[in-house]
Amino acid sequence: MSKFVSALTLAFIFVATMAHAGIAIVNDSGTSSGVVSNTSSYAVNLPAGVEDGDLVVVAIASDTRATPAAQGYTTGVEQGFDGGANGCFEFYHVWKTGDSTSPLFSRATTGSDAYAVVALAGAGTGTLVDTSTGTSSGYGTRVNLPAITTHNNDDLDVYVSCAQAAAAFSNPSVGTIAVQQANTSSSVAISTYAQATQGLLGTQATFMDTSQINGSAVIALIAAPAP
Numbered sequence: 001m002s003k004f005v006s007a008l009t010l011a012f013i014f015v016a017t018m019a020h021a022g023i024a025i026v027n028d029s030g031t032s033s034g035v036v037s038n039t040s041s042y043a044v045n046l047p048a049g050v051e052d053g054d055l056v057v058v059a060i061a062s063d064t065r066a067t068p069a070a071q072g073y074t075t076g077v078e079q080g081f082d083g084g085a086n087g088c089f090e091f092y093h094v095w096k097t098g099d100s101t102s103p104l105f106s107r108a109t110t111g112s113d114a115y116a117v118v119a120l121a122g123a124g125t126g127t128l129v130d131t132s133t134g135t136s137s138g139y140g141t142r143v144n145l146p147a148i149t150t151h152n153n154d155d156l157d158v159y160v161s162c163a164q165a166a167a168a169f170s171n172p173s174v175g176t177i178a179v180q181q182a183n184t185s186s187s188v189a190i191s192t193y194a195q196a197t198q199g200l201l202g203t204q205a206t207f208m209d210t211s212q213i214n215g216s217a218v219i220a221l222i223a224a225p226a227p
Contacts, residue, residue, distance in 0.1 A: 022122055022154050022156075022194060022223060023055075023120050023121070023122040023123045023154075023155075023156040023194070023221055023223050024120065024121055024122055025118055025119065025120060025121075025178055025192070026047070026049045026050065026051065026054055026119045026120065026121045027049060029047050029048040029049040030047050030049050030050075030118060030119045030120075031047055031116070031117060031118050031119070031178055031179035031190075032045050032046060032047045032048075032116075032117045032179070033114070033115060033116040033117065033179055033180070033181035033188075034114075034115055034181065035112075035113065035114050035115075035181060035182075035183040036112065036113050036115075037112045037183075037185075038110050038111070038112055039110055039111070039112075040106060040107055040108070040109060040110045040111070041104060041105070041106040041107075042104070042105060042113070043102040043103065043104055043105075044058055044070070044102065044103055044104075044105055044115050044117060045101070045102050045117075046095070046100075046101045046102065046103070046117055046119065047117055047118070047119045049119060050095050050101065050119040051095075051119075051121075052095070052096055052097040053094065053095070053096070053121075054094075054095050054119045054120060054121055054123075055092060055093070055094055055095070055119070055120040055121075055123035055128065055221065056073075056092065056093045056094075056095045056117060056118075056119050056120075057076075057090065057091070057092050057117065057118050057120065057158055057190065057219075058070075058073065058089075058090070058091040058092075058093075058103075058105075058115060058116075058117050059088075059089065059090050059091075059115065059116045059117070059160040059162075059188050059189075059190050059217075060087070060088075060089040060091075060105070060113050060114070060115045060188065061086070061087070061088055061089075061113065061114045061115075061162035061163065061183075061186040061187055061188035062086060062087045062088075062089070062111045062112070062113045062186055063085075063086055063111050063112050063113075063164075063185040063186050064085075064086070064087060064107075064109055064110070064111030065080050065084055065085060065086065065087045066087070066107040066108055066109045066111065067087065067089060067107060068089065068105040068106060068107040068113075069105065069106060069107065070091070070093075070103040070104055070105045070106070071103065071104075072093050072099070072103070073091040073092065073093045073103060073105075074091060074092055074093065075089065075090075075091055076090040076091060076092050076129055076132050076217070076219040077089070077090040077132045077133065077134045077160070077217035077218065077219055078090075078134070078217070079134025079135065079136060079162075079215045079216065079217045080136060080215065081136040081137065081162065081164070081213060081214060081215025082136075082164050082213045082215075084136075086162070086164055086186065086213075086215065087162075087215075088134065088160060088161075088162035088188075088215040088216060088217050089160075089217065090132075090158070090160045090217040090218075090219055092128060092129070092219070092221075094123075094128075095119070112183060112184075112185040112186065113183065113186060114181040114182060114183035114186050114187050114188045115181060115188065116160075116178075116179045116180060116181050116188050116189060116190050117179070117190075118158075118178050118179060118190050118192070120156070120221070122223060123156070123221050123222070123223065124221075124222045124223065127222065128221055128222055129219050129220065129221065129222075130148075130149070130150045130151045130152070130155055130219075130220040130221075130222055131148050131149050131150070131219075131220055132148075132217070132218065132219040132220070133146045133147075133148060133217075133218060134146065134215065134216060134217040134218070135215065135216050136215045137213070137214045137215060137216070138213065139211055139212070139213050140211050140212075140214075141207055141208045141209070141210065141211050141212075142205050142206075142207055142208075143161040143162075143163070143169075143205060143206040143207070143208065143214045143215075143216050144203060144205055144216060145159050145161070145172075145173075145203065145204040145205055145206060145216050145218055146203060146216065146218055147200060147201060147202045147203050148200075148201055148218050148219075148220050149199060149200045149201070149220075150195050150198050150199065150201070150220045151198055151222070152198050152222055152223060153195075153196060153197055153198050153223075154194060154195070154196060154223045155194075155195050155198065155220045155221060155222055155223055156192055156193070156194055156195070156220070156221045156223065157174075157175065157192065157193045157194075157195055157201065157218060157219075157220050157221075158190065158191075158192055158218065158219050158220070158221060159172070159175070159190070159191045159192070159193070159204070159206065159216065159217075159218045160188065160189070160190055160216060160217040160218065161188065161189045161190075161191065161206040161208075161214065161216050162186065162187070162188050162214055162215045162216065162217075163186065163187040163188075163208055163212040163213070163214045164185075164186065164212045164213040164214065165184065165185060165186065165187065165212055166182045166183065166184055166187055166210075167182060167187040167208040167209060167210050167212050168180070168182065168187075168208065168209040168210075169187070169189035169191075169206050169207070169208055169209075170206075170207055170208075170209065171206070171207045172191045172193075172204065172205070172206045172207075173204040173205045173206075174193045174201070174204050175191050175192050175193030175194075176191060176192065176193075177189055177190070177191045177206075178190045178191060178192050187208075187212075189206060191206055195220070
């Protein structure tokens with residue numbers, strides 16, 4: 001019995017102290033972006049550096065609230081803004097060799113979109129999202145990023161900022177802008193923040209160079225266990 005208790009105790013210690021590796025944007029062209037106008041279906045060009053096992057995050061800002069979808073891509077967050085007329089969307093997918101590098105996103109109605117993509121290495125391939133949420137903001141240069149609670153040390157918070165028209169994003173209150181794309185009808189940016197300690201991270205913000213009606217979405221990605 002004592003040997004069993006000792007082994008069980010060691011197992012709990014191992015689980016409790018298991019380290020998590022960090023998540024990072026892949027080297028050499030780990031981001032991409034683009035724009036489309038008045039269409040219900042379009043290809044999103046993934047980063048040239050995407051590799052087997054990378055986690056792909058796609059952010060879309062649209063002048064329509066209709067949610068697009070692509071085969072194999074999970075909707076992390078979908079958030080309406082501008083009275084619900086516009087959409088701010090965040091999707092993720094574990095990319096495998098042989099998957100399309102230009103997945104097709106489609107919806108029931110036409111719209112004009114800006115999209116941005118990051119390919120991330122080091123994310124777990126099981127349940128990827130700790131928590132997810134979005135927010136809608138009024139007219140201004142501040143995009144409010146909602147609070148989020150993570151459950152692991154070294155989780156990566158992936159924020160999507162959307163604007164109603166053309167805008168340049170800068171100076172997030174935490175983390176850095178990874179990629180952004182402006183369109184005449186909508187603009188989008190992805191910023192990331194490595195949250196060293198699990199728990200609640202309060203409301204943050206991304207800023208724009210011009211006042212716009214805006215919205216945001218955020219997911220927290222669970223880091224893969226260290227080998």
